[in-house]
Amino acid sequence: MTAPAPIRSIVIVGGGTAGWMAAAALTRLIPAGVSVTLVESDEIATVGVGEATIPPIRSFNALLGIDENDFLAKTQGTIKLGIEFVNWTRDQHRYVHPFGEFGFDIEGVKFHQVWRKLREAGRAEAIDAYNVCALAMTAGRYQPPVTDPGSILSRMAHAYQFDAGLYAKYLRGYAEDRGVVRIEGKVAHVPLRAADGFIEAVILEGDRRIEGELFIDCTGFRALLIEQTLHTGWESWAHWLQCDRAVAVPSASPGPEITPFTRATAHSAGWQWRIPLQHRVGNGHVYCSADISDDAARETLLANLDGAPLRDPFILRFEAGRRKRAWERNCIALGLSSGFLEPLESTSIHLIQSGIHKLMALLPDTGFSAIERDEYNRLTDIQLEQVRDFIILHYHANQRSDGDLWRRMREMAIPDTLRRKLDLFRNRGRFFRYEDELFAESSWIAVLLGQGILPQGWDPLADAFDDDKLAFSLSRIHEMFARAAQAMPRHEDWLARNAPARTP
Ligand SMILES: Cc1cc2nc3c(=O)[nH]c(=O)nc-3n(C[C@H](O)[C@H](O)[C@H](O)COP(=O)(O)OP(=O)(O)OC[C@H]3O[C@@H](n4cnc5c(N)ncnc54)[C@H](O)[C@@H]3O)c2cc1C
Structure with missing residues (x-):
């Protein structure tokens, strides 16, 4: 043959x-x-x-042999260290999903487990305090990661906004x-x-x-x-993810500061993105057309910009x-x-x-070959379902009191795959990553905790440690990470020195 x-x-x-x-x-x-x-x-x-992108895009660029700074300069690009979620859990609440990991595992016990134990005793800060990307985001600072595992900068991970x-x-x-x-x-x-x-x-x-x-x-x-x-x-x-439109508009940068993160702010019938680039800011309001008219969605978007709009807003429809x-x-x-x-x-x-x-x-x-085709489709299906579940989590675990959308999202039946993850985490903070899952454990933990799901208990292995010693270790980790973040250049200064884009 x-x-x-x-x-x-x-x-x-x-x-x-x-x-x-x-x-x-x-x-x-x-x-x-x-x-x-x-x-x-x-x-x-x-x-x-x-x-806005996520950190694996760096391996795509590396595969192509693209120089990062040249790429950033030519796409008006900026660095993204994570996403800030505003008003998602409830109004006036903020949390971050930083790239990079939380703390260090202690003798094989996951960091978030010892953190949970000490948090119960009132001896740990909010989890962000133990993530160098979260601290750098909040301080508006950035420095490229290094590969030396002995350096705190090896705990950094970043993506781009372009x-x-x-x-x-x-x-x-x-x-x-x-x-x-x-x-x-x-x-x-x-x-x-x-x-x-x-x-x-x-x-x-x-x-x-x-x-x-x-x-x-x-x-x-x-x-x-x-x-x-x-x-x-x-x-x-669409029964799980009910937003079906977005109205988008670029706006002028509000000042010299360029935040190294994307912001997602919840509104009554959806949410608004803010993506800072070197020459402007990208904005959009993602909404559910059953809950708000296009005109009202446009008004909400325009009322929540921090710079003048640079064109007329345009609407995109999707499912x-x-x-x-x-x-x-x-x-x-x-x-x-x-x-x-x-x-x-x-x-x-x-x-x-x-x-x-x-x-x-x-x-x-x-x-x-049908075998190769089927495997491609199988792998694609799994990956999309995992990402879908992660996105549903943000909507489902909300305590917002405004808008019918948020009530429906809270009350809806969620996919079994997400239900299992939620139940395991809620019980004792257990988390398992299946089949090359895209988002790392630290990403899920950031969003689970950020959306207000605090595990009822913790891994019994964490009880083997002395609380005083653990509290000392955690405060040392926080100090080290905070010092490292404060020593980084401001993000806009780093861009100006390393990847300045041409004024359009
Ligand atoms: C509101 C919104 C916000 C988003 N934000 C993000 C984000 O922050 N991060 C992210 O990763 N992704 C985001 N995405 C998704 C991202 O925009 C797309 O995944 C990405 O742009 C890829 O689009 P595409 O190339 O598949 O399609 P398109 O950009 O629509 O390109 C389609 C192409 O097909 C061509 N074409 C169509 N019909 C014909 C024809 N008959 N003959 C010849 N050519 C044809 C068009 O000319 C065009 O070149 C967002 C999407 C939406 C809707």
């Missing part, structure tokens, strides 16, 4: 963040001799938002320099092979035909190939959910065409990155 031939041509349709991330990564990863063509239409705008349009442009330059061919045009028709229903080509308006063997659908919410052509189907999660199969026949959907989870934890760009990694790990040949 002869083995099927390797793939020789890949066609990416769509030139938003997903399309250009895929194009850039493919030029780096696929064997020489495989052609990569990207088709996009200047007449169809990209979604134009998507400015201008989505400039990011796609940056990746486009990278990909075109390495041989990706961009074709301008609007796809009008997608013929299928009679024998097996695989995509044969895309036909542009004006009848130009672009053939390929593997097609990557990056057409955003349109899902031109995976849904409009292959009718893969959609699984809605939380996923494509039933992200890989169908010879088509793989990446980005918004594959599913959508609201940007509360800035996960969409990461899911594109993760889809690209899975594609490379399971790169098909022209035989398109």
Whole structure:
């Protein structure tokens, strides 16, 4: 039996963040001799938002060999050390989800367990006091992490905030320099092979035909190939994540200070993001259209900016959910065409990155093995469900007294996978991470505690330690971390010295 031939041509349709991330990564990863063509239409705008990321994006940049400071300068980028959640638990309440870990485990016992024990005795500060990223966030400071495990700076982790349009442009330059061919045009028709229903080509308006063997659908919410052509189907999660619109607007920076974090502020029918860049601030109000009108959502957004709006606000409509199969026949959907989870934890760009990694790990040949396709879809499903659960947690564990949305979210039945996590944590602070789960234990702990879920007890192993010694260790950790954070340069000064962007 002869083995099927390797793939020789890949066609990416769509030139938003997903399309250009895929194009850039493919030029780096696929064997020489495989052609990569990207088709996009200047007449169809990209979604134009998507400015905050999570730390694994650094490994994507490292894979491409991108210099971090050059990248930040060219995308008006800033550093993100975590997310500040304002009014999520209840009004006038604030907590942070910092990247980086809390404290140090003590003789194999998790740090949050000894912290919980001492907190009960009134001998521990709030958990943020033991996280160097949380302390640096609050102080508005930043210094790059180091790999030496003896240094406190090895406990730092960071991601980026950038201008989505400039990011796609940056990746486009990278990909075109390495041989990706961009074709301008609007796809009008997608013929299928009679024998097996695989995509044969895309036909542009004006009848130009672009053939390929593997097609990557990056057409955003349109899902031109995976849904409009292959009718893969959609699984809605709108009963859990009920926000279905966002109104977005950039605003002028309020002053020289650039906070090294994204802020998410809860409102009565949704929440508002604030993402500081070097040249401006990105803002948006994510809301549930059953609870508030578009006009009222726009007014709420504009009333809560800290700088003048730089354009008219624009509305985006969406539904939380996923494509039933992200890989169908010879088509793989990446980005918004594959599913959508609201940007509360800035996960969409990461899911594109993760889809690209899975594609490379399971790169098909022209035989398109069903086993590889099914594994891709299985892994994609698990990851999306885990991220979905994490986002639901923020909404479900709320004590807000305003707005019907928050009451419904509190009272709704949640997925069993999240229920198990919540029950285990509530009991004795136990936490388990399943199947390469994206968010680390420290992320879950930050949000669980931040949303007001204090475990009733703690790991009995923590009782083996002497309370006085533990209290001393915790105060030393806090002192060390606070000193390290205070010694860092201010974030805006670090940017000005290392990655200054051009004034637009
Ligand atoms: C309100 C909101 C806020 C978000 N915030 C974040 C965030 O902070 N962090 C994060 O990680 N993600 C965020 N996201 C998600 C992020 O914006 C997307 O994941 C990312 O931009 C990828 O989009 P895309 O490339 O899939 O689609 P798009 O940007 O919509 O690009 C689609 C492309 O397809 C092309 N196209 C479509 N139809 C055709 C056709 N017929 N012929 C030719 N070309 C075609 C278009 O020209 C365009 O180039 C947010 C999303 C929303 C809605």
